[in-house]
Amino acid sequence: MITAKELTPINKKIICKALKRSLLISLWFVFLTFPIMVIKVNPIERTVSWRWGNIAYVAIGSFVISLLAKAWLVRKERAAAAKTAACPTRASIFHNILQRPGCRYPLAALLLGVALAFPHLFSTYQANIMTTALMYIVLGLGLNIVVGVAGLLDLGYVAFYAIGAYSYALLNLHFHLGFWAALPIGGLLAALFGVLLGFPVLRLRGDYLAIVTLGFGEIIRLILENWNAFSKGPSGISNIPRPGFFGLEMSLDQAMIYMYYLMIGLVLLAIFVVNRLQHSRLGRAWLALREDEIACQAMGIDKTRIKLTAFALGAFWAGLIGVIFAAKTTFVNPASFTFMESAIILAIVVLGGMGSIIGVICGALILILLPEYLRALSEYRMLAFGAILVAMMIFKPEGLIAGVRRTYCFQGRKSTAALQDDE
Amino acid sequence: MDYFIELFLSGLTRGSIYALIALGYTMVYGIIGLINFAHGEIYMIGAFTSFIVATTLSIYGFPLAAIVVVAGVAAAIWSSAYGYTVEQIAYKPLRHAPRLAPLISAIGMSILLQNYVLLAQTSDFLPFPKLIPEFAFMEPVAHVIGSSDLVILITTAMIMLALTLLIKFTRIGKAMRATAQDRTMALLVGINVDRVISATFILGSALAAIGGLLIASHIGQINFAIGFIAGIKAFTAAVLGGIGSIPGAVLGSLVLGLTESFATGYVSSDYEDVFAFSLLVLILIFKPSGLLGKADTKKV
Incomplete structure (x- = not known):
C-alpha cells in the first residue's frame, strides 16, 4: 500500500492519471447505460419515465470500480517486477x-x-x-x-x-x-x-x-x-x-x-x-x-x-x-x-x-x-x-487453486523438481 | 405448392436474421479464435434499445419513418458500444490466458448483461411497436410472404453486400483479413491489431443490433432472455457453415433457417430445435470443418 510518505512526484502523476482515466471511464458508462438505465417506457399505458437518479449510481459505481481495478493492476505489476528472480512456477x-x-x-x-x-x-x-x-x-x-x-x-x-x-x-x-x-x-x-x-x-x-x-x-x-x-x-x-x-x-x-x-x-x-x-x-x-x-x-x-x-x-x-x-x-x-x-x-x-x-x-x-x-x-x-x-x-485466470504440474525449474543450482502433480 | 413456397420464404427470412447474428460470431472467431458467448446478449440489447427508443418516440408522436431510422441508428450505436466495452473488459485482458478463460468470462458477461437488463427494465414480455407497415403492393402475394419478411430479406441482402465490399476493398477490411490469417504477421507489417479486433467487435455488434430490431418488429415482442437461444442458433449456423468464414456463416444460416422452417411446417414445431441441432451434429460428423470451412490440418 502507498502511504503519504511515498507520494513522490512520480506516484502523484500516476494517481492523477488514474483519476482522469477513471473519470473518462465513468462518463463512458453513463453514456453506455443511458437508454436502458434511464428510460423506462410503459408501452401499454404509453408513458415514459426518466430515471435520472440512476446516472449518479452508474457514474459513482464505475468510477470506484475502475480505480480499484487500476490499483490492483499497478500492484500486480510491481509485484511481478520484484519477483522476476524467483522461480516462476512456485506453488502457493x-x-x-x-x-x-x-x-x-x-x-x-x-x-x-x-x-x-x-x-x-x-x-x-x-x-x-x-x-x-x-x-x-x-x-x-x-x-x-x-x-x-x-x-x-x-x-x-x-x-x-x-x-x-x-x-x-x-x-x-x-x-x-x-x-x-x-x-x-x-x-x-x-x-x-x-x-x-x-x-x-x-x-x-x-x-x-x-x-x-x-x-x-x-x-x-x-x-x-x-x-x-x-x-x-x-x-x-x-x-x-x-x-x-x-x-x-x-x-x-x-x-x-x-x-x-x-x-x-x-x-x-x-x-x-x-x-x-x-x-x-x-x-x-x-x-x-x-x-x-x-x-x-x-x-x-x-x-x-x-x-x-x-x-x-x-x-x-x-x-x-x-x-x-x-x-x-x-x-x-x-x-x-x-x-x-x-x-x-x-x-x-x-x-x-x-x-x-x-x-x-x-x-x-x-x-x-x-x-x-x-x-x-x-x-x-x-x-x-x-x-x-x-x-x-x-x-486470476488459472483458477483459485491451479493444478500444479510436475515442472522442472532450472536456476543454475540443484534441480528443484519437487512439485507433484495436483494437490 | 403455395405452402412449400411460404415455408421456403419464411425459412429464408429466418435464415437471414440468423446470418446477421452469425456474422458477428464468425468474424470474432476468425480473428481471435474466441466463442463470444455474450454476442446473443448484444443482439438482445440491440432489440431492447430499439424498443425503448421507438416506443419513446412514438409516445411523443414522431412519424414512423423517423422512428425507424432513429431506432435503427440508436440500436446500432449502443450495441456497438456494448460490444466494444465487453471486449475491452472481458476479453482483452485475457488474450494470453489459458484457452478456457475467455470462454468462462464470456459466459459470465452473458449472465451479467441478461440480469442487468432484467433489473434495469423488466422480466415481462414487452410488445414491440410495429415498425414495418403492410405495403399495399404486397396484397397479391400476402398469403405466401408478408411485408416484414420482404423488408428483412432486402435489408439483410443489402447489409451482406455492404459487408462484403467492406471486407474486400477497404483498409480496415484488409486489415481484418490479414489479422485473421496471421496475427503476429499482421503486427509485423504495422497493423494495429488491437484496433482491428475492436473494430470487428463493433461491426459484429452493429449487425446483431440490426438483426435484433428486425426480428423484434417481425415477432412483435421482446424479453431480456431472447439473446440466449438466438445466440446459440446463430452460433450453430456459423459452425455449420464453417466458423471463421463469412460466406460460410451466411450459407449456414440459410440452411439452418430452411431446415427449421420445413421441420416446423411438415413435422412438428415442437422438434424445430432438435432438427437444428441434429443437422449440426450430422454435418460435423461428415464434414468436421463445416460446409465452407477450411480443413483443419495441423503440421507438426
Whole structure:
C-alpha cells in the first residue's frame, strides 16, 4: 500500500492519471447505460419515465470500480517486477501446506470431522444446502475428468445429469425400482450415452466439440420436454421416493440428514477414484491428449479409447448425481437441465482450477453456497454471479487453486523438481 | 405448392436474421479464435434499445419513418458500444490466458448483461411497436410472404453486400483479413491489431443490433432472455457453415433457417430445435470443418 510518505512526484502523476482515466471511464458508462438505465417506457399505458437518479449510481459505481481495478493492476505489476528472480512456477503456500504429510492428514481429518458434524451443528436447512453443494462437487469432479484432465471442452454435461435423473424417475414409475438399484443403472446409462456421444465427436477438435456437446445437451432436454408419452413433458415426474435405509421409516428431517451423509460418502468416493484415475496410466494418457493430440498419438496411445473412456467416466458421475438429484427433490422436469446448469458446472471447474481436485471442491462450495447466502440480495445475485465469473477470469485466470504440474525449474543450482502433480 | 413456397420464404427470412447474428460470431472467431458467448446478449440489447427508443418516440408522436431510422441508428450505436466495452473488459485482458478463460468470462458477461437488463427494465414480455407497415403492393402475394419478411430479406441482402465490399476493398477490411490469417504477421507489417479486433467487435455488434430490431418488429415482442437461444442458433449456423468464414456463416444460416422452417411446417414445431441441432451434429460428423470451412490440418 502507498502511504503519504511515498507520494513522490512520480506516484502523484500516476494517481492523477488514474483519476482522469477513471473519470473518462465513468462518463463512458453513463453514456453506455443511458437508454436502458434511464428510460423506462410503459408501452401499454404509453408513458415514459426518466430515471435520472440512476446516472449518479452508474457514474459513482464505475468510477470506484475502475480505480480499484487500476490499483490492483499497478500492484500486480510491481509485484511481478520484484519477483522476476524467483522461480516462476512456485506453488502457493496453500500447496506447500498440503504437500507436507504432517499437515495433510490432520487437516483432512479436521475437515472430515466438521463435515460429519455439520448437520448437528446447523439446521436441516443448512444441511440441505450443503447437500446441494456436495452434489456439485461430484459433478465438478466428473466434468473435471473431461475438461480439466483430458482437455475436451464439454458444454452439454448437464445431459448426462438429466439422463441419470430421468432413468431413476422412469424406472421407478414403470418398474418400481428402488433408489439403490437405480443408482448404478443411472450411472451406467449416462456412461453409455457418454460413449454414444463420444463416437461421432471423436474427429472434432476444440470449439467444434464444444458446440456439438452443447447441441447434444439441448437435444436431450428438448426430447424430454416434447416427448410426452415417454417423459411426461414439461410437467415432469413427481412422487419419486427418497432413498431408503433398510426399510427404515424416516421423517423428512432425518431423510435430509441421511441424504447429506450419503453425499459425503459419495464425495469421498469420487475424490478417491478421480485421484487414483489421474495418476493411473489412463490419467497420464489423458494429460498427454490435453497437451498435444498429435504427440500423444505418436507415443502410441490409442486416442479413440482414451477419449471414449474420458467421456464415459465423466458422464458416469453425472448419472449418479442425477439419480441422487431425483431422489432428493422427489421431482424431475426438463427445466432443471438447461444450458445454464452446464455453464455453472463448467464455471466450477474453471474457477477452482482445471485439473485440480481441491480446486474443484473450493469452486463448487463458493459458486453454490455464495448465491444461497446472497439470497438477501436475491435480485442481484445472478448479476453478481456473472460479475464474479468475469472478475475471476481477469484477475486470476488459472483458477483459485491451479493444478500444479510436475515442472522442472532450472536456476543454475540443484534441480528443484519437487512439485507433484495436483494437490 | 403455395405452402412449400411460404415455408421456403419464411425459412429464408429466418435464415437471414440468423446470418446477421452469425456474422458477428464468425468474424470474432476468425480473428481471435474466441466463442463470444455474450454476442446473443448484444443482439438482445440491440432489440431492447430499439424498443425503448421507438416506443419513446412514438409516445411523443414522431412519424414512423423517423422512428425507424432513429431506432435503427440508436440500436446500432449502443450495441456497438456494448460490444466494444465487453471486449475491452472481458476479453482483452485475457488474450494470453489459458484457452478456457475467455470462454468462462464470456459466459459470465452473458449472465451479467441478461440480469442487468432484467433489473434495469423488466422480466415481462414487452410488445414491440410495429415498425414495418403492410405495403399495399404486397396484397397479391400476402398469403405466401408478408411485408416484414420482404423488408428483412432486402435489408439483410443489402447489409451482406455492404459487408462484403467492406471486407474486400477497404483498409480496415484488409486489415481484418490479414489479422485473421496471421496475427503476429499482421503486427509485423504495422497493423494495429488491437484496433482491428475492436473494430470487428463493433461491426459484429452493429449487425446483431440490426438483426435484433428486425426480428423484434417481425415477432412483435421482446424479453431480456431472447439473446440466449438466438445466440446459440446463430452460433450453430456459423459452425455449420464453417466458423471463421463469412460466406460460410451466411450459407449456414440459410440452411439452418430452411431446415427449421420445413421441420416446423411438415413435422412438428415442437422438434424445430432438435432438427437444428441434429443437422449440426450430422454435418460435423461428415464434414468436421463445416460446409465452407477450411480443413483443419495441423503440421507438426
